[in-house]
Amino acid sequence: MSPRKVDKAARRKEILTAAVKVFARKGFAATRIDDIAAEAGMAKGSVYLYYDSRDALLEAAFEAYRAMSADIFDRAVNGPGPALERLAGLVHAVLDVLAARREPARIMVDLWAASRDAEKSPVDMAAVYGDSRAAIAELLRQADKEGVLRAGVSEHHAAVIVGALEGCLLQCLVDPGLPATELAEPIIQVCLEGLRRPAA
Amino acid sequence: MSPRKVDKAARRKEILTAAVKVFARKGFAATRIDDIAAEAGMAKGSVYLYYDSRDALLEAAFEAYRAMSADIFDRAVNGPGPALERLAGLVHAVLDVLAARREPARIMVDLWAASRDAEKSPVDMAAVYGDSRAAIAELLRQADKEGVLRAGVSEHHAAVIVGALEGCLLQCLVDPGLPATELAEPIIQVCLEGLRRPAA
Amino acid sequence: MSPRKVDKAARRKEILTAAVKVFARKGFAATRIDDIAAEAGMAKGSVYLYYDSRDALLEAAFEAYRAMSADIFDRAVNGPGPALERLAGLVHAVLDVLAARREPARIMVDLWAASRDAEKSPVDMAAVYGDSRAAIAELLRQADKEGVLRAGVSEHHAAVIVGALEGCLLQCLVDPGLPATELAEPIIQVCLEGLRRPAA
Amino acid sequence: MSPRKVDKAARRKEILTAAVKVFARKGFAATRIDDIAAEAGMAKGSVYLYYDSRDALLEAAFEAYRAMSADIFDRAVNGPGPALERLAGLVHAVLDVLAARREPARIMVDLWAASRDAEKSPVDMAAVYGDSRAAIAELLRQADKEGVLRAGVSEHHAAVIVGALEGCLLQCLVDPGLPATELAEPIIQVCLEGLRRPAA
DNA sequence: TATGAATGAGGTTTCATTCAT
DNA sequence: GATGAATGAAACCTCATTCAT
Numbered sequence: 001m002s003p004r005k006v007d008k009a010a011r012r013k014e015i016l017t018a019a020v021k022v023f024a025r026k027g028f029a030a031t032r033i034d035d036i037a038a039e040a041g042m043a044k045g046s047v048y049l050y051y052d053s054r055d056a057l058l059e060a061a062f063e064a065y066r067a068m069s070a071d072i073f074d075r076a077v078n079g080p081g082p083a084l085e086r087l088a089g090l091v092h093a094v095l096d097v098l099a100a101r102r103e104p105a106r107i108m109v110d111l112w113a114a115s116r117d118a119e120k121s122p123v124d125m126a127a128v129y130g131d132s133r134a135a136i137a138e139l140l141r142q143a144d145k146e147g148v149l150r151a152g153v154s155e156h157h158a159a160v161i162v163g164a165l166e167g168c169l170l171q172c173l174v175d176p177g178l179p180a181t182e183l184a185e186p187i188i189q190v191c192l193e194g195l196r197r198p199a200a
Numbered sequence: 201m202s203p204r205k206v207d208k209a210a211r212r213k214e215i216l217t218a219a220v221k222v223f224a225r226k227g228f229a230a231t232r233i234d235d236i237a238a239e240a241g242m243a244k245g246s247v248y249l250y251y252d253s254r255d256a257l258l259e260a261a262f263e264a265y266r267a268m269s270a271d272i273f274d275r276a277v278n279g280p281g282p283a284l285e286r287l288a289g290l291v292h293a294v295l296d297v298l299a300a301r302r303e304p305a306r307i308m309v310d311l312w313a314a315s316r317d318a319e320k321s322p323v324d325m326a327a328v329y330g331d332s333r334a335a336i337a338e339l340l341r342q343a344d345k346e347g348v349l350r351a352g353v354s355e356h357h358a359a360v361i362v363g364a365l366e367g368c369l370l371q372c373l374v375d376p377g378l379p380a381t382e383l384a385e386p387i388i389q390v391c392l393e394g395l396r397r398p399a400a
Numbered sequence: 401m402s403p404r405k406v407d408k409a410a411r412r413k414e415i416l417t418a419a420v421k422v423f424a425r426k427g428f429a430a431t432r433i434d435d436i437a438a439e440a441g442m443a444k445g446s447v448y449l450y451y452d453s454r455d456a457l458l459e460a461a462f463e464a465y466r467a468m469s470a471d472i473f474d475r476a477v478n479g480p481g482p483a484l485e486r487l488a489g490l491v492h493a494v495l496d497v498l499a500a501r502r503e504p505a506r507i508m509v510d511l512w513a514a515s516r517d518a519e520k521s522p523v524d525m526a527a528v529y530g531d532s533r534a535a536i537a538e539l540l541r542q543a544d545k546e547g548v549l550r551a552g553v554s555e556h557h558a559a560v561i562v563g564a565l566e567g568c569l570l571q572c573l574v575d576p577g578l579p580a581t582e583l584a585e586p587i588i589q590v591c592l593e594g595l596r597r598p599a600a
Numbered sequence: 601m602s603p604r605k606v607d608k609a610a611r612r613k614e615i616l617t618a619a620v621k622v623f624a625r626k627g628f629a630a631t632r633i634d635d636i637a638a639e640a641g642m643a644k645g646s647v648y649l650y651y652d653s654r655d656a657l658l659e660a661a662f663e664a665y666r667a668m669s670a671d672i673f674d675r676a677v678n679g680p681g682p683a684l685e686r687l688a689g690l691v692h693a694v695l696d697v698l699a700a701r702r703e704p705a706r707i708m709v710d711l712w713a714a715s716r717d718a719e720k721s722p723v724d725m726a727a728v729y730g731d732s733r734a735a736i737a738e739l740l741r742q743a744d745k746e747g748v749l750r751a752g753v754s755e756h757h758a759a760v761i762v763g764a765l766e767g768c769l770l771q772c773l774v775d776p777g778l779p780a781t782e783l784a785e786p787i788i789q790v791c792l793e794g795l796r797r798p799a800a
Numbered sequence: 801t802a803t804g805a806a807t808g809a810g811g812t813t814t815c816a817t818t819c820a821t
Numbered sequence: 822g823a824t825g826a827a828t829g830a831a832a833c834c835t836c837a838t839t840c841a842t
Contacts, residue, residue, distance in 0.1 A: 006805065027316050029229045032832065043807045048834065109312040115374055116227050116306070126375035133371075156386040159378065163367025163387070164360055170370065171333075171363055174315050175326035178359065186356040187363070194394020233816060243824045245818080254816065427716050429629045433837060443803045445839080454837065506716070512709040515774050516627050526775035533771075556786040559778065560764055563771055563787070567763025570770070571733075574715055575726035578759065586756040587763070594794020606826065633812065643828045648813065 012050045015040050016064065019057040024103035028058055028110035062111050062123040069128055073135035083142035084192055092184045094165055098172055099180040106173060129166070133158045150197040161191045212250045215240050216264065219257040224303035228258055228310035262311050262323040269328055273335035283343035284392055287336070292384045294365055298372055299380040306373060333358045340395070350397040361391045412450045415440050416464065419457040424503035428458055428510035462511050462523040469528055473535035483542035484592055492584045494565055498572055499580040506573060533558045540595070550597040561591045612650045615640050616664065619657040624703035628658055628710035662711050662723040669728055672697070673735035683743035684796065687736070688788045694765055698772055699780040706773060733758045750797040761791045
């Protein structure tokens with residue numbers, strides 16, 4: 001009559017969470033479906049009821065990553081307050097995420113590896129960084145309209161800011177000794193203050 | 201004396217070069233010993249006469265990467281001229297390497313992945329970045345002695361500069377559309393000019 | 401009495417019909433219980449309420465095939481009219497079944513495969529062909545009594561007639577271009593006229 | 601210097617022979633690569649050095665079957681002597697092969713099953729039977745030119761003869777009790793004598 | 801009775817590594 | 822030293838069957 005009923009979406013999320021955990025711990029290449037199933041507390045075959053393949057799980061992890069990234073950047077672009085303050089908040093937000101949950105961030109290296117050939121792979125980190133640069137560029141335009149930027153700030157500077165962020169994340173990832181949150185202010189100083197119009 | 205010693209080292213280098221080429225092209229995970237042997241123009245078994253395992257080849261690739269990186273940074277630290285000019289030269293040098301030979305740089309993502317567990321793996325990117333930060337910090341100290349830095353420049357700023365460099369490399373790697381060399385000047389502007397003491 | 405007995409039998413038949421359809425379409429080896437359940441419009445688990453296993457369904461398909469075959473042959477043996485006319489009618493009947501519903505006939509190859517080891521498998525095509533030969537032999541005896549056969553017609557000739565029938569079916573199965581019904585008359589000519597006593 | 605050298609073609613043949621043996625014994629569906637490797641006296645992985653997949657082995661078995669079949673029919677078509685005698689010889693040859701080596705013939709049912717969907721599968725039994733019919737039809741034309749056939753013998757009679765042959769083979773396959781060789785003469789009588797022009 | 805989620809044994813295929821020549 | 826055939830341990834994925842609801 002009332003056969004076992006599961007919330008498919010919830011189950012997918014459970015499995016994805018487990019997968020991300022294991023990917024973060026062992027790396028995608030070294031992760032076995034068995035590991036994910038064990039982490040999720042189910043049998044190997046059950047994973048396949050919700051995801052078609054191991055690659056599909058990485059892809060799902062990418063989508064989640066992309067959504068999270070987009071969310072952070074969107075909030076900065078569309079939020080209230082002076083543009084440069086929102087940019088500073090963005091820097092803090094990104095590093096806080098890493099500091100709060102180191103593991104999930106570790107899958108980034110697997111996402112980079114998976115997006116090696118942009119055409120063949122659905123994991124498209126180029127698009128993520130493109131979006132990030134566009135968001136930062138928009139923030140810089142907003143700041144420029146506010147008249148707080150010095151002259152000559154171009155699109156390329158957005159790439160540098162994104163780079164500084166990701167590059168600091170990267171260092172924190174490979175070197176657990178580096179304190180992510182403490183890098184926020186230096187990043188802000190270097191990247192933003194350097195672009196700010198000198199106070200008369 | 202040792203009639204074949206030179207040959208042995210040359211052979212190792214040949215194989216390593218081939219391996220790096222294939223790693224760059226297909227990624228470490230997708231690289232087969234067969235691919236490397238084919239690229240090196242020899243039989244699969246012969247690879248094992250010079251390297252103990254597939255992992256040993258990645259390790260060797262890491263050592264080469266580390267050496268190259270150390271070389272670039274050392275030259276900047278020990279070179280002649282004003283410190284900030286050497287720092288600017290360093291930025292150009294790093295990005296020029298990427299622009300000149302995109303493929304070899306691609307192995308970085310595999311090195312990152314391999315250095316996931318710092319203890320177990322001989323691939324230790326944390327050390328590389330630690331060295332890089334130390335070099336930049338030394339450059340900043342030199343610049344400070346020259347009196348060209350504004351006050352309050354700390355070790356963390358070195359991390360930001362390394363981060364900006366690596367983060368821009370990363371974006372260029374993932375997105376072939378981004379022109380590496382064109383990012384050099386923006387990086388220099390953002391990272392260095394922002395730290396420079398305002399001209400009286 | 402037993403309120404659901406009729407339903408149970410009907411349900412079994414529904415499932416069997418669905419199974420035969422899918423077996424015919426995809427072959428037994430490629431048929432999944434899911435396919436059968438879908439074809440029958442029920443859930444996978446329900447199939448197991450009526451059949452113990454996938455093999456049991458093939459066995460049931462075999463029984464149905466055997467019954468149908470026995471029916472056709474029995475009618476020819478016990479029917480009215482001259483024996484050779486009944487034999488000719490039998491040939492037409494067999495080929496007409498194939499022409500009418502090509503799909504169900506396709507399961508024959510799966511039945512042959514399943515009857516590979518006569519001891520272990522309940523699918524026993526040897527018995528079916530044995531019965532067929534016996535029926536044909538009986539028809540030939542009847543014809544002999546009617547005095548219309550030439551001398552020397554033995555049991556083996558029954559095997560040849562069965563063989564010609566099945567062999568033509570096989571060709572039609574494998575080659576959709578061959579028109580089953582058009583083969584009836586040639587079969588009759590070759591097999592029967594050749595055995596008929598030359599008209600004085 | 602002189603590294604291990606194997607005759608690739610010979611090795612392929614060895615493996616194919618082993619595969620055919622196991623296919624015949626257990627059926628294609630029930631045959632595991634392990635079984636084939638064991639039968640060939642090698643490790644599982646070695647099989648894949650010579651054949652790409654299990655399906656490729658069935659395909660190879662088909663090619664061998666097709667070649668053998670073509671050979672027998674070609675010899676009958678192009679041989680010396682009266683056409684009907686060659687046809688009779690053909691019948692004996694086909695049944696003798698079965699009698700001599702029952703096992704290899706058993707793979708026929710797997711070939712039939714595999715040729716279920718003519719487009720997708722490289723196993724094309726329809727083509728084999730088409731060739732067989734063409735050969736028989738040619739023989740009948742030759743016999744007709746020799747003036748030994750009665751009138752009205754058409755292409756369809758070739759199908760009947762092929763059918764009688766295959767149908768008898770089939771019965772012998774599923775019923776080990778049926779003696780293949782003893783069916784040769786009845787087949788010849790039914791199929792050929794029935795077509796022969798009555799001696800004045 | 802009906803359901804369909806869960807299971808896990810089992811099969812194919814890959815490929816790093818070994819080793820006989 | 823060089824070769825490349827052979828190995829066999831994994832790992833992915835499938836799917837018949839079970840069973841809680």
